[in-house]
Amino acid sequence: MLLLSFDHYQAPAKKIAKELGIPFSLINTHKFPDGESLVQLPEPLPEKIIFCQTFDFPNDKLIEIFIAAQAARQQGVKDITLIAPYLCYMRQDKAFQPGQAVSQKIIGPFLADIFDHIITVDPHLHRIKTLKEAMPTQTAVALTAAQELGNFVKNRFQDAVFVGPDEESEQWVSVVAQPGGNDFLVASK
Numbered sequence: 001m002l003l004l005s006f007d008h009y010q011a012p013a014k015k016i017a018k019e020l021g022i023p024f025s026l027i028n029t030h031k032f033p034d035g036e037s038l039v040q041l042p043e044p045l046p047e048k049i050i051f052c053q054t055f056d057f058p059n060d061k062l063i064e065i066f067i068a069a070q071a072a073r074q075q076g077v078k079d080i081t082l083i084a085p086y087l088c089y090m091r092q093d094k095a096f097q098p099g100q101a102v103s104q105k106i107i108g109p110f111l112a113d114i115f116d117h118i119i120t121v122d123p124h125l126h127r128i129k130t131l132k133e134a135m136p137t138q139t140a141v142a143l144t145a146a147q148e149l150g151n152f153v154k155n156r157f158q159d160a161v162f163v164g165p166d167e168e169s170e171q172w173v174s175v176v177a178q179p180g181g182n183d184f185l186v187a188s189k
Helices: 007-020 058-074 103-114 146-156 167-177
Strands: 002-006 024-031 037-040 048-052 079-084 117-121 139-143 161-164 183-186
Touching (some): 002 007, 002 058, 007 048, 048 058, 058 079, 079 103, 161 167, 167 183
Parallel strands (some): 002 048, 048 079, 079 117
Antiparallel strands (some): 024 037
């Protein structure tokens, strides 16, 4: 098994590889003047690999991970896991206006077609219960950091008040506030 990452996420990916006790390798990329990416994977690759990628500013990153995963399959990789601490395009889970694309129902299956296993942290799952509903892949795991964040704040700050950006964030804000018995509120859009 091998963990691979792009340069911008190299430091966290190396920590994950070390924690898992597996080797790490960097994916080399080059940007052409027109914005296209050239992606280069190490050779040879084992049958099982893990890609570690966060999807802030997601559009270029989605294309690069798609190219990397397809190149890995061409090298004979049989099992690909994606560890994505932030998973993009999950918040748009219904059309609020006529003609709006429901990106969760587009990007979820797109990623599920590429990866055998997907692991993320606190995805935007407002109207569905499990990540697997959005990403019909072999394994879809949604970890949470809410309790740990609440414990961190409880041990360092007194009388903290947690504020969520909208009504749908109450599911996370309430859990973060719980360890210290802190107050919380949510804004409305």
